Amino acid sequence: MRDADRQEDIYTISQLAEEFSLTLRSIRFYEDKGLITPTRKGNTRVYSRHDRARLILILRGKRLGFSLQEIQELFQLYDxxxxxxxxxxxxxxxxxxxxxxxxxxxxxxxxxxxxxxxxxxxxxxxxxxxx
Missing domain, CATH: 1.20.5 (Single alpha-helices involved in coiled-coils or other helix-helix interfaces)
Structure with missing residues (x-):
């Protein structure tokens, strides 16, 4: 895999916040709840394609009326x-x-x-x- 290809699979918190119209605080909250698990490069959170996919599932689950606890349970079962x-x-x-x-x-x-x-x-x- 080329470096350019790998870079496309890495997102900053700002990129995800903008893409999904979320606040940075919301994304950090999901991180604190263990729903997404970014890595760190120095002081910067680095989100993977997996984290982005999970964020999509979190938002979809919320739209469908699932609580964060229910979403977390579903993730745990899946994981x-x-x-x-x-x-x-x-x-x-x-x-x-x-x-x-x-x-x-x-x-x-x-x-x-x-x-x-x-x-x-x-x-x-x-x-x-x-x-």
């Missing part, structure tokens, strides 16, 4: 390599629980959208009276 049936079941239960919560949220949002649409129609009907 353990030799998953036992117990670990796989735990991961599956966590995922299925989140899916059920998201289905419920989706149903709640659909109901709310129907109510808002009805309220909007009512407003338009009232406005027609003034024309």
């Amino acid at each position: 353990s390599g030799a998953q036992t049936p117990s670990q796989a079941h735990h991961m599956l239960n966590t995922i299925q629980s989140r899916q059920q919560q998201l289905r419920q949220q989706q149903a709640d949002i659909n109901r709310l959208m129907m109510e808002l649409n009805a309220a909007e129609r009512t407003c338009y009907q009232h406005l027609k009276k003034f024309d």
Whole structure:
């Protein structure tokens, strides 16, 4: 691998913060929680392609409603390599629980959208009276 190719797989905290619209403090927080593990070159944090991928997964997990603790547990299960049936079941239960919560949220949002649409129609009907 050429040095130029290797350099493309190395990111500074500022580069990641800019790419993902995060604060430096947020990235350091994820580091403090053990979710990402940059190396150091002197006083500078150096993030790998693996750290960047994990950051993507952290942000995706947060968007899906996973807590940082749940994300950390999923990372630990994934990192353990030799998953036992117990670990796989735990991961599956966590995922299925989140899916059920998201289905419920989706149903709640659909109901709310129907109510808002009805309220909007009512407003338009009232406005027609003034024309």
